[in-house]
Amino acid sequence: xxxxxxxxxxxxxxxxxxxxxxxxxxxxxxxxxxxxxxxxxxxxxxxxxxxxxxxxxxxxxxxxxxxxxxxxxxxxxxxxxxxxxxxxxxxxxxxxxxxxxxxxxxxxxxxxxxxxxxxxxxxxxxxxxxxxxxxxxxxxxxxxxxxxxxxxxxxxxxxxxxxxxxxxxxxxxxxxxxxxxxxxxxxxxxxxxxxxxxxxxxxxxxxxxxxxxxxxxxxxxxxxxxxxxxxxxxxxxxxxxxxxxxxxxxxxxxxxxxxxxxxxxxxxxxxxxxxxxxxxxxxxxxxxxxxxxxxxxxxxxxxxxxxxxxxxxxxxxxxxxxxxxxxxxxxxxxxxxxxxxxxxxxxxxxxxxxxxxxxxxxxxxxxxxxxxxxxxxxxxxxxxxxxxxxxxxxxxxxxxxxxxx
Ligand SMILES: Cc1cc2nc3c(=O)[nH]c(=O)nc-3n(C[C@H](O)[C@H](O)[C@H](O)COP(=O)(O)OP(=O)(O)OC[C@H]3O[C@@H](n4cnc5c(N)ncnc54)[C@H](O)[C@@H]3O)c2cc1C
Numbered sequence: 001x002x003x004x005x006x007x008x009x010x011x012x013x014x015x016x017x018x019x020x021x022x023x024x025x026x027x028x029x030x031x032x033x034x035x036x037x038x039x040x041x042x043x044x045x046x047x048x049x050x051x052x053x054x055x056x057x058x059x060x061x062x063x064x065x066x067x068x069x070x071x072x073x074x075x076x077x078x079x080x081x082x083x084x085x086x087x088x089x090x091x092x093x094x095x096x097x098x099x100x101x102x103x104x105x106x107x108x109x110x111x112x113x114x115x116x117x118x119x120x121x122x123x124x125x126x127x128x129x130x131x132x133x134x135x136x137x138x139x140x141x142x143x144x145x146x147x148x149x150x151x152x153x154x155x156x157x158x159x160x161x162x163x164x165x166x167x168x169x170x171x172x173x174x175x176x177x178x179x180x181x182x183x184x185x186x187x188x189x190x191x192x193x194x195x196x197x198x199x200x201x202x203x204x205x206x207x208x209x210x211x212x213x214x215x216x217x218x219x220x221x222x223x224x225x226x227x228x229x230x231x232x233x234x235x236x237x238x239x240x241x242x243x244x245x246x247x248x249x250x251x252x253x254x255x256x257x258x259x260x261x262x263x264x265x266x267x268x269x270x271x272x273x274x275x276x277x278x279x280x281x282x283x284x285x286x287x288x289x290x291x292x293x294x295x296x297x298x299x300x301x302x303x304x305x306x307x308x309x310x311x312x313x314x315x316x317x318x319x320x321x322x323x324x325x326x327x328x329x330x331x332x333x334x335x336x337x338x339x340x341x342x343x344x345x346x347x348x349x350x351x352x353x354x355x356x357x358x359x360x361x362x363x364x365x366x367x368x369x370x371x372x373x374x375x376x377x378x379x380x381x382x383x384x385x386x387x388x389x390x391x392x393x394x395x396x397x398x399x400x401x402x403x404x405x
Contacts (some may be wrong), residue, residue, distance in 0.1 A: 022303025
C-alpha cells in the first residue's frame, strides 16, 4: 500500500468494487475492506433482476445459483399473483439468485484486474479533512495505524456507514425507513426452482417473507419488516412461525440477520473530496429492499466522476455534483423516489385491502394495462388513487429499464 492514491474506496461490496474497477481504468485506486474475506459472511437474499444486472456485469454461471422465470406474490387470503417472464414479454429468465460469496469476490477481482490495489483486514477509522476538504483516509491494518492521502474518497461502507458521518453528511435514518431482515438458508424445502415467492401482510408484520430457491431443495427463506413495526416483537419469531407452517420438513444450514435502507433519497451524498455509494448513500430500492444493482450503478457513476475529478485536479462539490445529478436522473434514481411513495402507501394497507388489491391485479397482463383496467382497479381499491401517478411512472420506468439493457 502506498501513502497516496488518486482514489480510495472504502468497502468492497458490490458498490465499492464497481466504483474501484471503473476509476481504476484511468486512476491509481486503493480499495480497502475491513473483513478478512471479501463476500463473506453473506447478509443477503441474493436476488437481482436480470434487466438491472445486465449492462453492469455480464451474467456468469459461476456466481448464479438459480435462474428465475417468475415472481409469485401471495396475498394474506392466499390469492397468488403470478408475474412471469412470458407475461412481461421477456425472453428467458426474469431474475437470478446469486451466490454472493463468489459474486462479490469476482467484482473485487475485476477491480484488481483493472489495476486497483485491494486490501482486506484494512479498516477505515476516520478521514483526513483539511480546510473542509476530504484529502484521504485514516486506516487501521493489522494493528498498525496509517494515513493514506487521496484526491477523492468513495465511501461504500454499507448500511452501517461511518464515512458519511465522519464527513459531516447527514445519513441518519428514520426508524420507519430501516428494514430489519432475518433469513435461514434452508435445505429439505420443496420449492419451485424457477420462482421467487413473496408473502405479504400482517404475517410479515407489514413487510414480506421470501422464498428464493438456490437449487436442489435449498432456498433462502427470510423475512423483512420495517423497524418501526417491531413493538417488542422479533422478526425471527415471525420467520419461525412462517417456516414451521410452510416448510415443516425444512432444516437450517445458516442464519443471518441484517438491516437495510428503505428510505427516500438523502438530501446530499457528496462533499468536497468525497462521494457515498450504495447502502451508505441509502441507494436501495425502498419497496423490495434490493440494493445490489443500485449500489453497482451508483458505483459505476461515482467511479467515472472520480476519474474526471482527478483529471481536472478538482474534487470539489462543483465537479462531484455530476455524480449526484446523474444518479438522480438515472432509472434507479427515479425508481427510488416512486417506490418510496408506493412503500409508504403499501404499509398502510390492512390484510383485507392487500388481498383485494392483489385479487384485482390478478389477470391483468402488464402489456394490457389500459384505461378500462385502471378504472376497474381504482373502483375496487379507491385508496390506490393516492399513488396512481407513482404506479404509472413505475410501469414506465420498469419498461425503460428492460428496454435499456
Ligand atoms: C437480509 C437481507 C436480505 C437482502 N436481500 C437482497 C436481495 O435479495 N437483493 C438485493 O439486491 N439486495 C438485498 N439486500 C441488500 C443488499 O445486500 C445491499 O443493498 C448491498 O449489499 C449493498 O451493497 P454495498 O456495496 O452498498 O454495501 P455492502 O455490500 O454492505 O458492502 C459494504 C462493505 O464495506 C465494508 N466496510 C464497512 N465499514 C468499513 C470500514 N470502516 N472500512 C473498510 N471496510 C468497511 C463491509 O465489511 C462490507 O464488505 C438484502 C439485505 C439484507 C440485510
